[in-house]
Amino acid sequence: MAIKERKEREKQEMRNLIIESATQLFLKQGYDKTSIRSIADDIEYSPATIYLYFKDKDEIFYVIHENAFDILDKHLRQHDGIADPFERLGAIGRTYIKFGLENPDYYDLMFIMRAPMEQIKNEEKWKAGECAFGYLLTTLSECLEQKKIRPAELHVTAIMVWSFVHGLVSLYVRERMCILMMEDDATREVLYSSLDLFMANLKT
Amino acid sequence: MAIKERKEREKQEMRNLIIESATQLFLKQGYDKTSIRSIADDIEYSPATIYLYFKDKDEIFYVIHENAFDILDKHLRQHDGIADPFERLGAIGRTYIKFGLENPDYYDLMFIMRAPMEQIKNEEKWKAGECAFGYLLTTLSECLEQKKIRPAELHVTAIMVWSFVHGLVSLYVRERMCILMMEDDATREVLYSSLDLFMANLKT
DNA sequence: GAATATAATAAACACTGTTTAGTAAATGCA
DNA sequence: TGCATTTACTAAACAGTGTTTATTATATTC
Structure with a gap:
């Protein structure tokens, strides 16, 4: 059952991707201006996707x-x-x-x-x-x-x-x-x- | 031309009314939750009116x-x-x-x-x-x-x-x-x- | 190959601050 | 007094926000 492990890994990778984008945007333009939509735009996913990980x-x-x-x-x-x-x-x-x-x-x-x-x-x-x-x-x-x-x-x-x-x-x-x-x-x-x-x- | 003075007074009274309401709401529920709409509701005017005074x-x-x-x-x-x-x-x-x-x-x-x-x-x-x-x-x-x-x-x-x-x-x-x-x-x-x-x- | 579970999203909800266009009343002037 | 103008106000819209829901497409399991 290596699939489950891969899925877990992929899930963590997605979380990291979101965090990396959020951190970068946050340090560039501050908390308030870092909207969920701007993060979603940056990682090229829909805003709703982010709520599957956070x-x-x-x-x-x-x-x-x-x-x-x-x-x-x-x-x-x-x-x-x-x-x-x-x-x-x-x-x-x-x-x-x-x-x-x-x-x-x-x-x-x-x-x-x-x-x-x-x-x-x-x-x-x-x-x-x-x-x-x-x-x-x-x-x-x-x-x-x-x-x-x-x-x-x-x-x-x-x-x-x-x-x-x-x-x-x-x-x-x-x-x-x-x-x-x-x-x-x-x-x-x-x-x-x-x-x-x-x-x-x-x-x- | 006492009318102009009365108008000025009324304008100041309206500003005071807004400030009083805003202060009260602000001290009760904080800055973020004190919306223009909530102030407008409180003083029973439309939100747009507030923008005539501030x-x-x-x-x-x-x-x-x-x-x-x-x-x-x-x-x-x-x-x-x-x-x-x-x-x-x-x-x-x-x-x-x-x-x-x-x-x-x-x-x-x-x-x-x-x-x-x-x-x-x-x-x-x-x-x-x-x-x-x-x-x-x-x-x-x-x-x-x-x-x-x-x-x-x-x-x-x-x-x-x-x-x-x-x-x-x-x-x-x-x-x-x-x-x-x-x-x-x-x-x-x-x-x-x-x-x-x-x-x-x-x-x- | 059919049934199920997973991943992603479009669209909507309920908010926000702010602007615009339009209405009704008060005022200035003849 | 009657008419034009200014003033006071607002309904509706705009462009955002965080978040939820219903739906679709894909991947996995049996």
Whole structure:
């Protein structure tokens, strides 16, 4: 019965085709403008076909969402080698911000958008997200252990750090940094200087 | 020619009627579900009539957006009496967070949503927003003058502070704090503890 | 080869924001 | 007062959206 396996493979290939097209369109023109019909056009199938492979639009973007978390995770883990946890924390922070500025659409989908949240709240609660957040927790608990930062409850510290970098990126991504009335390059410099100041304040 | 004045008044009344209805619907069911047709239904006029008073949906929500900034501004200014700028800063922070948690839809419209941003970028650049941000700048420059906080460039410091509180509120409002896997009350407590920790780190 | 299961789609449904063409009432002027 | 003009309003349409249903053509099973 190799036919069933082939069918399964073909089904997965079709799902991949849809995800690839959706990702490409999404990164090119954003979530709202990526309609089911535009994906269907792109892969040269009818819109209804897409619903044979995905429950709804959210399910498609939940897969992209998961992929984005994998990419961020790879970026952050590249600092695993840094022995000093405080230095590692700084590197993670810079990389997080860099990821957000360079992949605003991914960042939006992961941490700002409301759309595919129904999926996220179910499933293995934040699977991918827990991973990156877990990495922050481990790094911070090392910092606390070695008294590199002010003693405080681990989760409170983690939320403080995450909120700060998320605030930086999300205000930038959603164009609220225009209040600075600076050129884009100057604005980005303020962001990174702001991270340096934050880290200086954090240090014991 | 009192007729012209009456007509002008009636026009303004109609605009107010639309805004009131839109605000009420928006706060009850959010931006996306507040359609032009639902507003029209509510005020018992045809959808096309609304377009005689507002250019498009964005223009309606830009007015609500402005009103929301007025409300936030009033909340923040209530701490004008606090003489010590560092204490005042803490009070402003708490009030900012409280406003966000208690008015998530207003907060969303003001600092997260993409929708009525076209309007904001034009007009008297951030008029209302500059006001609240300006208040933060004054308070922080007093803190710097009196050496209550670590010396640093004013705008860098302001962005650090704003990003942090915005991060807190926006992660909460867009339901990313569920990563803590805590009850809502406990999560809110973490937020406020996180503010306390941030302020402690900020202090010289 | 006939019966069944699978894959794909055209067309429709119920929405959305917005525009256009046409109607009825209020106003300005003689 | 009577007529022309401006104003206020709307029904209907347009071009989209996500999603569902009924139907057709193909592939698989027996």
